[in-house]
Structures are given as structure tokens and as C-alpha cells.
Amino acid sequence: MKKTLALLIFTSAVFSAQQFTKQDSLKGSNTEFRNFWDVKKYEISVEPKFADQSVSGTNKITFEILKDVKNPVFQIDLQQPMNYKIIGSDTKSYSSKREGDFIFITAKKNYKKGETHSFTIQFSGNPVVAKNAPWDGGWVFKKDAQGNPWMSVAQEGIGASVWLPSKDLWSDEPDNGMIMKIITPKDLVGVGNGRLIAQKSEKDKKVYTWEVKNPINLYSIVPNVGKYVNFKETYAGEKGALDLDYWVLDYNLEKAQKQFQQVKPMMKAFEHWFGPYPFYEDSYKLIETPYLGMEHQSGVGYGNNYENGYLGRDLSGTGVGLNWDFIIIHESGHEWFANNITAKDKADMWIHEGFTNYSETLFVEDFMGKAAAEKYLVGIRKNIRNDGPIIGPYGVAKSGSSDMYYKGANMIHTIRQVINNDEKFRQILRGLNKDFYHQTVTTKQVEDYISKKSGIDFSTVFDQYLRTTKIPTLEYSQTGNTLKYRYTQIVKDLKLPLRINGNQEINPTENWQTVTLASGDPVKLDENYYIYYSQQK
Secondary structure, three states, X not given: OOHHHHHHHHHHHHHHOOOOOHHHHHHXXXXXXXXXXXXXXEEEEEEEEOOOOEEEEEEEEEEEEOOOEEOOEEEEEOOOOOEEEEEEEOOOOEEEEEEOOEEEEEEOOEEOOOOEEEEEEEEEEOOOEOOEOOOEOEEEEEEOOOOOEEEEEEOOOOXXXXXXXXXXXOOOOOOOOEEEEEEEEXXXXXXXXXXXXXXXXXXXXEEEEEEEOOOOOHHHOOOEEEOEEEEEEEEEEOOEEEEEEEEEEHHHHHHHHHHHHHHHHXXXXXXXXXXXXXXXXXXXXXXXXXXXXXXXXXXXXXXXXXXXXXXXXXXXXXXXXXXXXHHHHHHHHOOOEOOOEEEOOHHHOHHHHHHHHHHHHHHHHHHHOHHHHHHHHHHHHHHOXXXXXXXXXXXXXXXXXXXXXXXXXHHHHHHHHHHOOHHHHHHHHHHHHHHOOOEEEOHHHHHHHHHHHHOOOOHHHHHHHHHOOOOOEEEEEEEOOEEEEEEXXXXXXXXXXEEEOOOEEEOOOOOOEEEEOOOOOOOOOOOOOOOEEEEOO
16 A cells, blocks of 8 residues: 555544534535636625624625536525525526525526626625634624724634625635725724725715735635724835735724834745735735734734733743734734635645744744744644644545644744755745745645755655654664664654754664764754654663
8 A cells, every 4th residue: 555545544534533514515625516617706895783793795706617517506605694685697597595504506507618707695694603713703793992893703714604605615716806895883994805995984884995906715804893093104025115004993003003013023024934925916904803813814813912922921931932922923924824825625724824833933033033933943842732633634624633833833844954954945935935826725735845846855744744643753872972763653664864963964764773973972962853852771
């Protein structure tokens, strides 16, 4: 049996105990009701109402036909208990029915490849309210500290279809972006993704129109309503002047003006490591939210109480994380990994979280130096649980273990050690963001890219850390200047060379080997590799 096949079987076995339903497959797969059409643009109007915790509006979905089809059935996602009505279509004859969280529209006509069409769907109702945003997602209806209504939605896990009729599939982003009109009471402000292109009053209401020109992942499309004020600054970036746009509750303006001074150093670090900010056309925004934060594209959600660390704590336990605001850094890192490069399937969510978690280390390296960065990276290992594979089951909208964060970052750092050339490593990160610019990708594409560009076959390293819970263990013993060593807890034929004593390379396998050291001093082991060391008697 080939190694790759064996690992796939292993991964499948881990998830076999989970029972998935038809609804799971409809939610997570590119079904026969989805695979013949590609979303080009969303044009949304939305009005959240605080008094009864309701949301209503419309969404015009413009799409292109990908292949010739006869009397096709379109799957539109809209979670219960939201209601819908089709109020516009260039298909004159059609029928629709609802099954659970899905609307199926049967067109009584034929379509040809390359044609462009649209549906306009009205929606209304009381959407799922988040129990613990952003982790347990849904709409958030809160009051700010002064008693004003404050509304938003956190939907990465639950999906944008918790309120928005849409094609709620990570692999299909609207190629031509979106327009979103947010309708608010006259004394509140509506803030969305992209740029504010219009604002008007209508009787006792206001309408704020926002435009995104770039493709956008669906869970990033978020209306925010509150008593916001705005301030701006400009960053001289790699692609020119980038406007930094901040929307915060009015009574937090002074705090925000101080805390958000971290944005420019963050942008400098990330453009150095990852390449230009991916959405110059849509600006960069921080928007204060009634929950901790989220990586909403060109409208990053911020709720970290204007303090450093993660709600005042250092997730690494080293003290390093108290020198910067975790939410500003982490959620902004997602602009490159999650928003620029998006996983096609939620099972590959590590592409978002592993690289973004590592972006914290890279920011620290730029901000505080390499020693502090390595200290932080090693410190976050205490959060790794090794409770399941990082890659989840495909086709059912399920992610893998939360180890995708800390273990994912440590895997990337380990790969960096093997490459042993920081400039080449940096160019690989920049290359990922350039060559997969505004694209959805698979794990295999990312794996193959890193191996090709580094000139090193990392396939077994990815298998080890993404598809198993085993951590390579170097067993060793030293007698004088002779070191005896081998790996345990590894996938077959793992290729993970190590450096010892600073610059001496060894290539451990499952079999015992020996090497002569320059002296009989105790061997110096490198903690930058995410492996265990076990000295034998």
C-alpha cells in the first residue's frame, strides 16, 4: 500500500465515527446543484432591527453558467428560520422548494456555457443569535456601554447563509466583488466591507452603501451597525498609498487612536514577509465589534478592549505577547492567509490558521527581534493538544483539530529550519500570495508549492503534522563524542533532517545511527524544530 493512500485511510478512519448527513454534504460539497454556475457578484441590501432581533433585505446573485445544462436545479443556501421570496429573475419560468437550510430553484429552460444570469431573493426573519461569538456563531444584538444598539454577525463557522441567501461554499467567491447597502436608524452608522461609496437619509433611516471590488470569501461579508465614529490615516505601502480606515464606538475614539498606532508596524512586517496588502482597491479597515474579533476582508472585526495581548493575556506564557495587540496582528494576518488565499474546503482550514498563527511570530521578529520571536513560537506549543488530525473530513463543511493554529505554526517554523535560508523562506511566503493571488486553493497545492520552491520534498513532513497526531521523537544517547540517535513516532520514511550543535546536520530515520561530534561536550539540540527529544540511558 502506498504511503499517501495509507494516510488517507488513516485520516478517514479517524472521522468514520462521525455521522454525516445529507444536509452536511449539501452544505460542504460542490454538488450537482452548484457545480454548473459561478457567482460573479452579490448586490445586498440589509436592515438589522434591534428591537425584535430581526434581519431583512434582498440579495441579487449574478452568476455565469460554466457548462451547457438543461432545466438545471440551483441550490441556494439559507438557514432556518430565515424566510425567502424570489422577487427577480431573468428566468421567466421556474419553481422553487425548500429542504431544510436549502432552497432549490428549478429553471424550466436550458442554459449555455458563458451566459450570465441572476436571481434576486428577498429574505427576512429572526436569524440564529450567537451564543458565544465568534466561536459559536450567528447574529449579535447587544447594547454598548452607553445603551445604544450594537449589531453584527460572526459567521465563519456557521456560514453567511445564517442570514444571507447565497451560494455558501468557500470555493466560490464572487469574482467581481459585492455591493452592500446597510439600512440603519438615523442615529446609528452602518459599516461594511470595502469602501463607503454612498450615504443618504430616508425619513427616519440612513442608508450606507459599501463596495468591494475584489473577490471576497462569503463569511467575510458582514454588516456592522452601531454608534460609530471614523478616523483615518495613510500607509506608504509596497503598492503605493493605502488608506487605513478605523470605525470605533464614539466613546472609544481616544483609546483607538492610541492602540491603532500598531497598525503601521504590523503592515510593514506583513508586507515584508507576505508581499503587498492584497486589497489596496478596497482599503484596510478595523471595525469595533461586539465580540472579540474576526478576519472580515477589508473590514477586520476588532473587540480586544484596546489592550495588548489576548484580552490582556499572553497566549505564549512568555511575556512576549503582552507587547502587542493580538487581535490587530492575528486578524490582520488573515488578510493574506484566508482572505487572499482561501481554502476551497473547510477541511483545509489550517491554510488560514496555521500561516496566520505563524504571522504572529513573524511580526514579533520584525518588531522585537528573532530571539523574542522564537521564544514566543516555542511558548505557544503548550496550547497544542494533539487530539486529532489538523485536516478535517472533506465535503461536509467540517474543519479538523484546533491544533491547526499552534501546531500549524510550529510545522511551518520547522519547515523554515529545514530550508535554512530565511530569504528563500520569505520569498516562498511572498510567492504563495502572488501566485495564488485572490484564489481558492487545496492543501495539495500549498504542499506542492512549498516543496517545489524550496527544492526539498516536504511531503512526509506535511503527512506527519497535518494527518497524524504523532510528534516525531528523537531518541539519543551520547558517549564521549559519539552520538547515537533515531526517530520514533513518525510516518514511514519521514524526511526531517535536523541541525545539532548549531550547524551539524543529521538525517534521523527509524533505525539507530551514530555520528561523531567535534567534542565530548553535551550535544546542543535545537528547540526551533517541533519535535520531542528523549535522552536514553
